[in-house]
Amino acid sequence: MKRTHFAVVAAGLGLALSLSACGSDDGSDTAGDNDAKIEGKIGVILPDTESSVRWESADRPALKAAFEAAGVEHTIQNAEGDAEKMAQIADSMIADGVTVLAIVNLDSASGAAIQEKAKAQGVATIDYDRLTLEGSAEYYVSFDNTVVGELQGQGLADCLGEKDANIIYLNGSPTDNNATLFSAGAHSVLDKITSYKKVGEQAVPEWDNEEAAVIFQQLYTQADGKVDGVLAANDGLGGAVISILEGNGLAGKVPVTGQDATVEGLQNILAGTQCMSIYKSATLEANALAEAAIALASGKDAETTGTTKDSESGREVPSILLEPKAITKDNVGDVIDDGGQKLADVCTADFADACKAAGLS
Known part of the structure; x- marks a missing residue:
């Protein structure tokens, strides 16, 4: 990993916490219609419910809270460990107008294919938690x-x-x-x-x-x-x-x-x-993703902590890497x-x- 630029990444991460938004409680967690709503729509695809309970018990609610606090329209879904289902969810999100798509890949090959398709449709992508080798994500948000x-x-x-x-x-x-x-x-x-x-x-x-x-x-x-x-x-x-x-x-x-x-x-x-x-604080990681996604949706650059080298392609992926804690x-x-x-x-x-x-x- 190569560190090129350091920024303080705190729980707030610049989100407009004074904003409010309404959201549904269904499986897609969509929200929006805020007077100060950020343009664009953000989609997040979580990987499964089996590898760790964190995805549904921690990440989903933390992501939902971060997006709602910022007043950005969003949808969060889970691929349930099925790469084909993840691809179908991605296709559906793109068709529904997401401008930024964040994924936790199930494997790099299927993740890279999703990102390539999104790129062809003008949709920006972010790797959340896991780096997609030979992918094309604009940012990688994770812990070190x-x-x-x-x-x-x-x-x-x-x-x-x-x-x-x-x-x-x-x-x-x-x-x-x-x-x-x-x-x-x-x-x-x-x-x-x-x-x-x-x-x-x-x-x-x-x-x-x-x-x-x-x-x-x-x-x-x-x-x-x-x-x-x-x-x-x-x-x-x-x-x-x-x-x-x-x-x-x-x-x-x-x-x-x-x-x-x-x-x-x-x-x-x-x-x-x-x-x-x-x-690894789900709130901290979710807020980091929200900030990066909102920056992309707004046509801006996100602040990063450095870059991470893709070991397959050699590309230096702009990254926001947070510090884990031993318990x-x-x-x-x-x-x-x-x-x-x-x-x-x-x-x-x-x-x-x-x-x-x-x-x-």
């Missing part, structure tokens, strides 16, 4: 995903200590460029520690949690159960790992990483079965205080004692 991996690697090292340790790496989908960056970041930290040994590593197609459990069981068996730590790329994969460890009486004894600071992930951290997670038992409350999760959702009856011990009330 190499840093995410570095924080995961350091988090696992902190939990393991300096002892000899066998590590299994359970990576995200091989079609997700972010997963490649997470893995590279983690390895850049853990490979330098000579007392650590990799005893297994595999990517999980489409971030499928059920398949992750099967894959980890196979890796665990191949290592003869001699596993001291697991670098799991997100909380869903981490939960799958923990389910297998529980069946072998090792939950809480083998540190497991995660990402997204989901309710389940935070509860696992409080229970001691997960070592750490990564918090352990000591700072679970930071996620709740920031609005990332609700206290009542995390501190249910089963976790009341753990929450009390962590100072959450």
